Amino acid sequence: MRVALRRLIGLIAFLVLWEVIVRVGLLPSNVLPPASTVLVRFAGLFGNADFITGAVSTLLSWAIALGLTVLIAVPLGVLLGSVRWLRLSISPIVEFLRPLPAVALIPLVILLLGSDAQTKITLAVFASVWPVLFNTIYAMGEIDRQILDTARVYRTPPLRQLFTVLLPSIAPFTMTGVRLSASISLIVLVTTEYLTLGTVGIGQFVYFSGTTSGRMDMVLAATVFIGLAGYLVNSGLLGVQRRWLGWAAAGGAV
Amino acid sequence: GCSALNGSSSGDNSSDSSSGGLEKTKLNVGILTGQQGVSTKLAEKYGYFKDQGLEVTSKMFASGPAAYPELLNGNMDFIITNYISFFQAIAQKTVQAKIVVDVDQLNENGLVVIAKQGSGIKEAKDLVGKKVSIHQSASVADVLLRATLKDHDVDPNSVHYQQIKFPDIPAAIQAGTIDAGVELEPYITQAEKQGAEPVLKIVTGSTANITAAGYIALDSFIEKNPKTVAAFQRAMVPAQKAAADRTKLLEVLPDLTGVDKDTASLLNIDTFPTSVSASQLQRVITVMQNYGGLTAQLDANQYIVPTPQV
Amino acid sequence: MTRSKWFDFGRRWLVFVAFLVVWQLVTKAVDDPYFPPPTDILAAAKDAFFGNTALTDDILPSIGRILAGWGISVVVGVPLGLALGRSPVVTDYVSPMFFFARSVPAALLVPVFLVAFGIGPRMEIITILWGTIWPILLNTIDGARAVDDVKIETVRAFRISRADWIFGVVLPTALPKVFAGMRLGLSLAIILMVVAELMGGSTSGIGYQMILTQSSFVLSQMWAWIVLVSLLGYVANLLLSMAERRALAWHPGFQTEAAM
Amino acid sequence: MPTMLEVSGLKHRFGGGEGAHTAVRDLSFTVETGELACIVGPSGCGKSTMLRCIAGLIKPTGGTISLHGDKVEGVPGDLAVVFQDYSRSLFPWLTVAGNVEFPLRSAKIPRADRRARAREALESVGLSAAARKYPWQLSGGMQQRVSIARALASRPALLLMDEPFASVDAQTRFELEDLLRRVKQQQGSTVLLVTHDIDESVYLGDRVLVLSKSPASIVADLKVDLPAERDQISTRESAEFVALRAEVARLLRNRTDEAQAAAEDIAEWELSEQETKTEERTS
Amino acid sequence: MPTMLEVSGLKHRFGGGEGAHTAVRDLSFTVETGELACIVGPSGCGKSTMLRCIAGLIKPTGGTISLHGDKVEGVPGDLAVVFQDYSRSLFPWLTVAGNVEFPLRSAKIPRADRRARAREALESVGLSAAARKYPWQLSGGMQQRVSIARALASRPALLLMDEPFASVDAQTRFELEDLLRRVKQQQGSTVLLVTHDIDESVYLGDRVLVLSKSPASIVADLKVDLPAERDQISTRESAEFVALRAEVARLLRNRTDEAQAAAEDIAEWELSEQETKTEERTS
Numbered sequence A: 001m002r003v004a005l006r007r008l009i010g011l012i013a014f015l016v017l018w019e020v021i022v023r024v025g026l027l028p029s030n031v032l033p034p035a036s037t038v039l040v041r042f043a044g045l046f047g048n049a050d051f052i053t054g055a056v057s058t059l060l061s062w063a064i065a066l067g068l069t070v071l072i073a074v075p076l077g078v079l080l081g082s083v084r085w086l087r088l089s090i091s092p093i094v095e096f097l098r099p100l101p102a103v104a105l106i107p108l109v110i111l112l113l114g115s116d117a118q119t120k121i122t123l124a125v126f127a128s129v130w131p132v133l134f135n136t137i138y139a140m141g142e143i144d145r146q147i148l149d150t151a152r153v154y155r156t157p158p159l160r161q162l163f164t165v166l167l168p169s170i171a172p173f174t175m176t177g178v179r180l181s182a183s184i185s186l187i188v189l190v191t192t193e194y195l196t197l198g199t200v201g202i203g204q205f206v207y208f209s210g211t212t213s214g215r216m217d218m219v220l221a222a223t224v225f226i227g228l229a230g231y232l233v234n235s236g237l238l239g240v241q242r243r244w245l246g247w248a249a250a251g252g253a254v
Numbered sequence B: 001g002c003s004a005l006n007g008s009s010s011g012d013n014s015s016d017s018s019s020g021g022l023e024k025t026k027l028n029v030g031i032l033t034g035q036q037g038v039s040t041k042l043a044e045k046y047g048y049f050k051d052q053g054l055e056v057t058s059k060m061f062a063s064g065p066a067a068y069p070e071l072l073n074g075n076m077d078f079i080i081t082n083y084i085s086f087f088q089a090i091a092q093k094t095v096q097a098k099i100v101v102d103v104d105q106l107n108e109n110g111l112v113v114i115a116k117q118g119s120g121i122k123e124a125k126d127l128v129g130k131k132v133s134i135h136q137s138a139s140v141a142d143v144l145l146r147a148t149l150k151d152h153d154v155d156p157n158s159v160h161y162q163q164i165k166f167p168d169i170p171a172a173i174q175a176g177t178i179d180a181g182v183e184l185e186p187y188i189t190q191a192e193k194q195g196a197e198p199v200l201k202i203v204t205g206s207t208a209n210i211t212a213a214g215y216i217a218l219d220s221f222i223e224k225n226p227k228t229v230a231a232f233q234r235a236m237v238p239a240q241k242a243a244a245d246r247t248k249l250l251e252v253l254p255d256l257t258g259v260d261k262d263t264a265s266l267l268n269i270d271t272f273p274t275s276v277s278a279s280q281l282q283r284v285i286t287v288m289q290n291y292g293g294l295t296a297q298l299d300a301n302q303y304i305v306p307t308p309q310v
Numbered sequence C: 001m002t003r004s005k006w007f008d009f010g011r012r013w014l015v016f017v018a019f020l021v022v023w024q025l026v027t028k029a030v031d032d033p034y035f036p037p038p039t040d041i042l043a044a045a046k047d048a049f050f051g052n053t054a055l056t057d058d059i060l061p062s063i064g065r066i067l068a069g070w071g072i073s074v075v076v077g078v079p080l081g082l083a084l085g086r087s088p089v090v091t092d093y094v095s096p097m098f099f100f101a102r103s104v105p106a107a108l109l110v111p112v113f114l115v116a117f118g119i120g121p122r123m124e125i126i127t128i129l130w131g132t133i134w135p136i137l138l139n140t141i142d143g144a145r146a147v148d149d150v151k152i153e154t155v156r157a158f159r160i161s162r163a164d165w166i167f168g169v170v171l172p173t174a175l176p177k178v179f180a181g182m183r184l185g186l187s188l189a190i191i192l193m194v195v196a197e198l199m200g201g202s203t204s205g206i207g208y209q210m211i212l213t214q215s216s217f218v219l220s221q222m223w224a225w226i227v228l229v230s231l232l233g234y235v236a237n238l239l240l241s242m243a244e245r246r247a248l249a250w251h252p253g254f255q256t257e258a259a260m
Numbered sequence D, E: 001m002p003t004m005l006e007v008s009g010l011k012h013r014f015g016g017g018e019g020a021h022t023a024v025r026d027l028s029f030t031v032e033t034g035e036l037a038c039i040v041g042p043s044g045c046g047k048s049t050m051l052r053c054i055a056g057l058i059k060p061t062g063g064t065i066s067l068h069g070d071k072v073e074g075v076p077g078d079l080a081v082v083f084q085d086y087s088r089s090l091f092p093w094l095t096v097a098g099n100v101e102f103p104l105r106s107a108k109i110p111r112a113d114r115r116a117r118a119r120e121a122l123e124s125v126g127l128s129a130a131a132r133k134y135p136w137q138l139s140g141g142m143q144q145r146v147s148i149a150r151a152l153a154s155r156p157a158l159l160l161m162d163e164p165f166a167s168v169d170a171q172t173r174f175e176l177e178d179l180l181r182r183v184k185q186q187q188g189s190t191v192l193l194v195t196h197d198i199d200e201s202v203y204l205g206d207r208v209l210v211l212s213k214s215p216a217s218i219v220a221d222l223k224v225d226l227p228a229e230r231d232q233i234s235t236r237e238s239a240e241f242v243a244l245r246a247e248v249a250r251l252l253r254n255r256t257d258e259a260q261a262a263a264e265d266i267a268e269w270e271l272s273e274q275e276t277k278t279e280e281r282t283s
């Protein structure tokens, strides 16, 4: 309960700081509307049918993207983390692919997949695979050798070793990767929607009801929604981490 | 086929009902935001497409270049693009396509340079050494501003060009991030509310009434579906006329721009031509050759499908 | 280099060359303007990068922004992460903002940044900072929390000074994870450089050129810029993994290998 | 001799609610300055927990600990600990020498001095050759000796050692025992040492504290009346030594058996004062 | 009795180039099925390395190891190991019972059977009460016993134990020693056990292998001619026991001293066959 109180205090301090920055005139209020205005707009969003449609689409795409990310990156990370020659052979290609900016790839992906949701999901997965992949590969390198030796000595079959030894060992750090990926994929989804306007989503909503009409309050209200969604999912994942990985010293607070 | 992901609006385009001898009746078209999408929306609303036996689903794109991949991969049958992009694409041989409908001609109040009130910028030569936004390099705004500067005997390279997107220009001017910017509607009207004013016309003189955007289709599509193309062109004629009617325009514009009705009623409205004109398009090519880095010699006649007589 | 190292070297580049060959063959066969073959890209790269001012106008400034944004993220994120990782109470106060801010797309905030920081390197660096700090911060926090109990007790029993505790114990423990975060941050920095140059008013830079060539359909040059970005990421990663190999030389279970 | 350490009524309970576990129950004893007290007791009885409390690493749930008459709150100054889990208490990123020098660095001891002390400590535990290796390159016994060297190098007034010689061979163990007594004599350190080796407890200690089964309380507090200078062969052959080790063994066996028999009425034990009775009831 | 394990010419060098360290040099011995062989040797001499080689965890740089006449490549079947670093060999995410059951689950033993065996094993090491705790809630000695229980529960044909009783008290140690001999007798397991306790090596073993200082080679291979049934009190008092332990102690001391004196001509030692000579040269 103390923790919740501290968080609340932190949040309120942040909102007050925001409000003050605007009220004092450090930034013009049409560029950065005060927190109070934005919060009122935010409450209003839930009565807006366009917004609801967009939010449903974005959140659904997010769930799909995150699921795909985990399904692709964790097995791949375990594989690359344990098979040295494979990691060495593939690393040049991985290292060339990784810095590719999703925004520059938009037309290429549209050409291949069309401009519906699959494009933004693909781009989101492409961008968010890396944190999980890398944290998993790193975690594989950090497993205590004594633990691995123990598993080997008792002839744990490979598959069982994977589920009962490797995954628990890497889970805390992989989970950090998943939480990073969660925010990255949400960002890529919204940015893609915003830049292409091709699919329904929060990004598209922001463009039409915020950007094009110069309504920064609407932009920020939607931003608050995005941030809140990120917050909730992150907290959920953290809860999972605390519940199931409580034995590990690691396991984030953020 | 997931309606929640794509919003509920996307229609099914699988089955082909053959009616009126058209090769294809279900069409997907890509449109742009703002006034350039108005006529298509009106055609949908008032059934001009249906009158021609067409079932059209429109989809919005942020900019011309963004829609090309969808044209190329066959998801879109027609897309609206600005002509600057189109001729660049032609010159780069990225597409083999023709203009089927001329959608939007600029008028002198629809695309102007704006600056803060009392900024001291009043004419072309005042822009020398100033930071001026042109939305994006090699865009319509860029090319027309350079042409206008040249018309006023100002060296186009004496201005610091900045790439700030049309929607962000008013705030950037107000904050002093830039001195001036080429702006279009509906942002001009919004900027005026925030203390900016038009200071220089750039759709005037050699660029007066220059045509800006239109529907294109791939050559292969046009060859295979001549009747469909003609039907589409016929449907767009009343649509273009309707767009020129402010009351009708106001019915659909808010959906295309996000502006409220009050602002929309103050907007400067473009011209909506009802036929494709090779000479108009040749002017675009000339301006691009002079100011837009286009080196190819293009003949506008080769890139149009004349509008059929109704 | 020993024999086996040469063998590794050969094998990994063999895979890469095979990848290039497949790419060439597929793009030739498909013949799509959006997917030019590598040979065309190479030719376009010559036009784009040489015999003009691309190096000084576009490439170096962009690299500078990436390094600045990423560098600040490291300089701020690592110490902050170490501190937060070891002080759960402070973390409780700030975590909501972190949770929150992390998911906010920089693209939506560009107008605010533009007004607050003006056009130019400052705004671009802030944008890059906005995106890169999270993986570095988060990984560092997680790393800092991983100090095992016996080591904490050892440090306390021997009254290890605060500085030695942070730099002598927490930092080395966190280091593998810090490196993971820095690597992720680096590739995000490159991506955000493109976003910043796309939306932030700049008229030069790698990202600017990438988007310009894309919107004017000079697609083989666009690919040349894309490949340049890849190459940059590759080299940056190579340097980082060399640094990492030095810093983690003590690590028993860790085989970090430079990508070469 | 002044009192160095005074433990009175020490209690510690881990956790709360159903899973709570009382590890230490009502421990009281004092240790004089310069004394070497050995602690023996069954596995899991609470010896390590007690040492942790004395080191200020865990806050006991009851009772007080005083050093030089001051109540211990937090980690006292001038203390060194050899942990039972020695392999985890070494820092894998530091070399052996680095590990030994690490506490000295925090104590702001000049570099040259630090080096010299570390070299000397490593030499005394027979690890000069391994100074530049990393802990994971050492055998278990070598790691344990590094952790002993680290504690010795910091020349503490109070030295807490938790089964410090558990993983070294007999020969080395003898040497380390003698080293420890020598160091204690020279530096006047007070030492509290947990061991499972009854012979060792008598040979090393000036006192032997025998603990009961979990939760720990004091069964006996034996004074070891052997000369301060001891010898591995002659001391171990002396009649006092043999008598004392037999007594410690008896006490331990006794307590264990009785504990099993009387597991129910644990609460009634008031053992710390009942040494005499206990001694009469030998099996 | 058929030969269970045959080690011949075993060598192991860690690392390469300048930092190379030869841990084991030319070890050869055999162990019969059902035998319990104790290994003693100075700290850091290469005992754990040898066990790791036999368990197939590290590939020796030279020599061969055969089990039942088959060369060992990788981890052989039907093997259990108690690691010296017991605390790190327990899975922190499993309870004590979960840790003990772990190998049984891999061996596809039915659930009820598994439970029963784990319960039994934990009971035999005196940890029934701790079955549902997590390893970090246990004392050092308790953790070590969990790791012994895990090894016993899997009822291996070959059991490798690296200082398995280092952290338990004397009383428990005696009980575990007797337990081990009983289990070996009943199940016919072959056991290889490293210890630093000379008494223990003689009391427990059917054979005692004495290793030299690093790099390890065999100094002596002593047959323990005590009856199969042993008793903590009477056996330890028997003349053979006393004689044997004195001999082991002598061998160890000797080797250590000589090693220091003759550190230079290490390469010339051919010790494994020279037990008799060694025995004559007692100090």
Ligand SMILES: Nc1ncnc2c1ncn2[C@@H]1O[C@H](COP(=O)(O)OP(=O)(O)OP(=O)(O)O)[C@@H](O)[C@H]1O
Residues within 6 Å of the ligand: D136, D137, D138, D139, D140, D141, D142, D167, D168, D169, E014, E015, E021, E022, E023, E041, E042, E043, E044, E045, E046, E047, E048, E049, E050, E084, E214
């Ligand atoms: N991973 C390693 N890298 C390099 N050297 C090592 C490694 N592991 C062990 N050694 C060295 O090998 C030698 C033998 O180690 P080992 O652990 O086998 O000794 P041991 O006989 O088990 O000693 P102890 O009784 O102290 O456990 C030691 O000198 C040690 O320094």
Ligand SMILES: Nc1ncnc2c1ncn2[C@@H]1O[C@H](COP(=O)(O)OP(=O)(O)OP(=O)(O)O)[C@@H](O)[C@H]1O
Residues within 6 Å of the ligand: D014, D015, D021, D022, D023, D041, D042, D043, D044, D045, D046, D047, D048, D049, D050, D084, D214, E136, E137, E138, E139, E140, E141, E142, E167, E168, E169
């Ligand atoms: N963190 C903990 N949480 C809960 N219980 C604990 C914890 N640490 C220790 N215990 C319990 O406290 C008791 C005493 O533990 P302690 O480590 O002090 O024993 P010990 O006397 O040092 O035993 P050993 O000789 O085996 O090391 C044990 O029964 C153990 O289960």
Ligand SMILES: [Mg+2]
Residues within 6 Å of the ligand: D047, D048, D049, D084, D162, E139, E140, E141
């Ligand atoms: Mg203990």
Ligand SMILES: [Mg+2]
Residues within 6 Å of the ligand: D139, D140, D141, E047, E048, E049, E084, E162
């Ligand atoms: Mg060992």
